[in-house]
Amino acid sequence: MTFRNGLNSLLRPEDSVLLLIDHQPYQLANLNSHDPHAVVNASTGLAKAARVFGVPTVLTSVLAARGGLLFPQITDVFPGQEVIDRTFINTWEDKKVVDAVKATGRKQLIIAGLWTEVCVAMPVIHALGDGWDTTVITDACGGVSVEAHRVAIQRMIAAGANTMTWLALAAEWQRDWARTETAGELTEVLSQHAAGSGIAYFWEQQLLNTPVSA
Secondary structure, three states, rough: OOOOOOHHHHOOOEEEEEEOOOOOHHHHHHOOOOOOHHHHHEEEHHHHHHHHHOOEEEEEEEOOHOOOOHHHHHOOOOOOOOOEEOOOOOOOOOHHHHHHHHHHOOEEEEEEEEEEEHHHHHHHHHHHHOOOOOEEEHHHOOOOOHHHHHHHHHHHHOOOEEEEEEHHHHHHHOOOOOOOOHHHHHHHHHHHHHHHHHHHHHHHHHHHHHOOOO
């Protein structure tokens, strides 16, 4: 059952599965909705957050022999993990991908990929129709234009998808800084990929470690 309000609507690491779609050189070459550096950074931060919280992550590419391998920033987070290479434009039509997601036993499906209007929108709408509680991580996606990305996000929201950014997701998974088993590792990820927040953390550490003058 999909909840739209209340505590049960929030994402939980023990119920989440992450599907990363087509973060490949060909798609990045014509990404114009975002700064490409920002998309690579957000995608990497998302992948690392999933690792911190033990969220199963399915990696998939399309025609990798022509479109290129997944960004090494992502595959390095999951060394040795198979990348499912497809011919289907709609990832959710590939049985290997769907079976890999189902095998996790999780119910909260989180998706990010390139391009938003094609390889993200189609599987999101398809999975929603199959009853999945589906969330799109918008800043780890990107389209061929600002309009293409925005219209795709609007289309997926209208279909019933949730949307959020990778940093919001990481905070939702953490939920409580008293959860020390993940707080330290997550802080390290934030320091690497959360820009101003990460730099502010280093500044805070500097101030805490500066002796007080007599």
